[in-house]
Amino acid sequence: MNEILEKIKQYETIIIHRHVRPDPDAYGSQLGLKYILQEAFPNKNVYAVGEPEPSLAFIGDLDQISDETYKEALVIVCDTANAPRIDDARFNTGVALIKIDHHPPVDNYGDLNYVNTHASSTSEIICDLNREWNLNNSEINTKASRVLYLGIVGDTGRFLFDNTTTHTMNTAAKLMEKDFNRNQLLNQLTERDPKLLHFQGYILQNFNYDGNGFCSIKITKDILEQFNLEANEASLFVNTVSDISGLKAWVFAVDEGKEIRCRIRSKGIVINHIAAKYNGGGHPNASGASVYSWEEFEQLASDIKSVI
Structure with missing residues (x-):
């Protein structure tokens, strides 16, 4: 965890990727990490990239950046087990690469690989990292709490799946202390176009x-x-x-x-x-x-x- 933080401190540009066909945890971990780093390091350029998923657009906006941006950048990939599933092939054109994930580590493609298969979600891991790093006094702002909560909810099936642990519930409870409309978000997460029904x-x-x-x-x-x-x-x-x-x-x-x-x-x-x-x-x-x-x-x- 501390090696990852030291890498983050070394770079002025940080670009965060996730997997293709994103789910709430892919969005939540990617954007949650972005918002945490933006608050902790306001002078750094922090981007989240990838092809938008229309059904999850309400979670947050992604960035459009040039190839040039990667030349001096640290790239972090969230919630992606193997390199072929990383959204945006430019992930390997940065200076250094970090993988943060909770899937079984079949492909350690990063220069640094942090994988915790006991975590319910990569969003849960991002919360753990922030706590270990003691960024922003270990507090997670409302903007980040909102997306990380959605990530955890998505990967635990609203806390019904057996990957839900007491640590998961405690982490979610801490995020829920922030002022965001959980009911509205959960409704948006399950709303469907009539043709889908x-x-x-x-x-x-x-x-x-x-x-x-x-x-x-x-x-x-x-x-x-x-x-x-x-x-x-x-x-x-x-x-x-x-x-x-x-x-x-x-x-x-x-x-x-x-x-x-x-x-x-x-x-x-x-x-x-x-x-x-x-x-x-x-x-x-x-x-x-x-x-x-x-x-x-x-x-x-x-x-x-x-x-x-």
Whole structure:
């Protein structure tokens, strides 16, 4: 932790990245770190970059910067397990690179790598770092508290997932002391365009449950066209089937054109080693993978069934 702080102190320009297809924790950790550093070091240039996700635009704005900005910059990547998933390929054009993450460390791509797999989220880690660094007297301002709280809420499923610990709850409680409208934010986090609810109805009528604990959902390109959806919009519904009685693991597959992106979830069964076999990885109970044909998808599904 202290080595990271010393690196931050050495550079006048700091650029913060996160993963493609960002979720609330990617946004929360990235922007939370930006706001903390801006307050602690008002003379530094601190940027957060990446392709915006429209459904999460309410969380905060990202920066547009030139290639020139990287020449003397420290780059920090939040919430990203492996380098190919980093949003904006310019991440490796800075002077130094730091990784801060809570996923299993399959790719230590940074010059400094801080990974805590016991943390519920990278947003939780950012709170821990600030406390250790004693920046701003270890206080987190309202602007940063707001986004970090959303990051923790997102990655714990509103504190329902088993990655929620007493430390997670204490960290969230500290953030909640700040004056921001939590109910409004949580409503925004779950609001959906009406067309998406029609799509959710399609999922509920067309999931494939085998009766032995495994469920699969296949979203082909023609289904995306039928509901006028982008692939990232479809992926919001990965947990639609999670309440099926007896369900132990499921895979939600979306044909994104160049690949079929598979989001794998489970209840207590370790599945990230299977995701790693198919060009992916992640947490023991929540991972992502990529296959390149529906035949390969069936093999992935078979492998998940085998661990059930």
